[in-house]
Amino acid sequence: MLLILLAYLGGVLTIVSPCILPVLPFVFSRASQPFVRSGLPLLxxxxxxxxxxxTLAAVGGGWVVAANQYGRWAALVLLAVFGLALLWPGLSARLARPLVAAGDRLSQTAQGDGQPRVGASLLLGVATGLLWAPCAGPVLGLILTGAALQGASVGTTLLLLAYAAGAATSMAAALLLGGRVFAALKRSLGVGEWVRRGLGGAMLAGVAAIALGLDTGVLARLSTASTGGIEQALVDRLGGEPHGGGAMAMSGGPSMMMQAGGAMMAAADGAGPSMVATKGQGTGSxxxxxxxxxLDGAVQWLNSPPLTxxxxxxxVVLVDFWTYSCINCLRAMPYVKAWAEKYKDQGLVVVxxxxxxxxxxxxxxNVGKAVRDLGITYPVAIDNNYAIWRAFQNRYWPAHYLxxxxxxxxxHHFGEGNYAESERAIQQLLxxxxxxxPAQDGLTQVAGQGVHQPADLKTVRSHETYLGYERAENFASAEPAVRDQAKTYTAPAQPALNAxxxxxxxxxxAERATLSGGSGRIVYRFQARDLHLVLGPGAGGKPVRFKVTVDGQPPGAAHGTDVAADGTGTVTDQRLYQLVRQGGDIRERTFSIEFLDAPVDAYAFTFG
Known part of the structure; x- marks a missing residue:
């Protein structure tokens, strides 16, 4: 019940999010009509x-996203025609176009002197629902992550309906107020006609904003800033799961993305190295x-026959959820390995x-090679179908269960950190x-090297950034990104921080950017000690040479473990590459990586 209330309140907050602005003209186009027969069916x-x-996108995968794309464009066309008919009622007669004529008839139904039809309002509501692009704040992220990881359920749909009902409630209040304003204006000679035309123009502006992706770009980022803190307070107050804060949160299926009105929204963000949640705190109890x-459901076991x-x-069993390109997992790995070795003779099994x-x-x-390269000798279950993940109702990388x-x-503990507390819990259970x-009760001292070294949190101002369109943000090339098509881009000359x-x-x-031919670059303005990039050679697996610069110069002493001092390196495997490790003064810098060969795949930046 608390989650339903949380979802409803999160939806109510949508009305103050800038990214809802392109949708509002479609709602306010009903302001002059009776609410019960016009505004209510639309909402x-x-x-x-x-x-x-x-609901379908949370559990149905890419085919739902693709199907909704067609529905989205159909809705844009319908609402554009409706807006044109509001702006120029005689347009259908002049152009004699069937589609515009249909829009004019729909306009007359909605805005004429007769009683509006509920069916027409409902149709416009369906179209608006396909375009609706609410921001992926903590509340919606919580709902969508649960939907993706636990599968389809009545509870999932109820939570989404509660969220939508909250948004509809705030929009209904605005619509009722707008109706009174419209009625007052209509009593003034000639004003009603201009208001009607203004609504038509606003609808066309909304269509243009959504078609250009403004609702998922600038407006979405503004929305996150304006309402995220309030939503997070609701999550914390009403007992929802923590959002972000340290572990890399699973984004569903596990890479579940939903498309609503063209907005690809991650269910939960990735994140920093600090502790997300710990239960069983302290070792007294x-x-x-x-x-x-x-533990059933793994497609394969490494270093062991299947365990039950x-x-x-x-x-005593420590279950460690991880994935090999996750920087948070790699930084926690030395502790897990040390515990497995230190306590194996006392009865600890690490899985x-x-x-x-x-x-x-x-x-x-790939997983087997990573296990060998990382020196992991304890049993590893390859959970490609997320059967064990779902059984534990897990949401984070890394996550440790005792x-x-x-x-x-x-x-249990989510994310990096709190190693001393986790080890004391191991000791208590042993x-x-x-x-x-008892001589083994001293705490393990670990000095991580390379990518395993703990992050320098005092200097980090950059966050995990994905390059695939499902989760991309802050894209700053001069040309807008085109999905799944080769296109020539120009790097920004002076990108802002995190652009x-x-x-x-x-x-x-969807999950990567691929250099299609020739040479190419990626530029990122960042502030952190370390910069990592998940890379892989393209189709065929041919090694790809690259060269890194920082502020236009070779990195020198600031080179990462996968780069020489002159900035040169080679992409040989699909994995995380450490490209920059700075010392001394940590400030904003412009990173650039130039690939001398193609194809190459780039997935995500992480920092430390």
């Missing part, structure tokens, strides 16, 4: 369509958190559950299980 159609599309979920929860009874984020991480050969010798969950090695751009011929796909 109902809008809410129901949004909830239906969002580790509460019973329930029976351990099943029943077969692990009598052991790594590899749940992929990117498509290349589903390749068992299970006692009786098969009961006793402790003592409860009868381990007789990035492409130069050369690139194809921007």
């Amino acid at each position: 109902a159609g809008m809410a129901l369509t949004f909830a239906a599309v969002a 580790l509460p019973d958190q329930g029976e351990v979920p099943s 929860t029943a077969g692990l009874r009598g052991k 790594g559950v590899h749940a992929p984020e990117f498509a290349f991480e589903r390749d068992a050969a 299970i006692d010798a009786q098969g009961r969950m006793r402790y 003592r409860e299980a009868g381990s007789a090695a 990035w751009g492409l130069a050369g011929q690139w194809t921007v796909g």
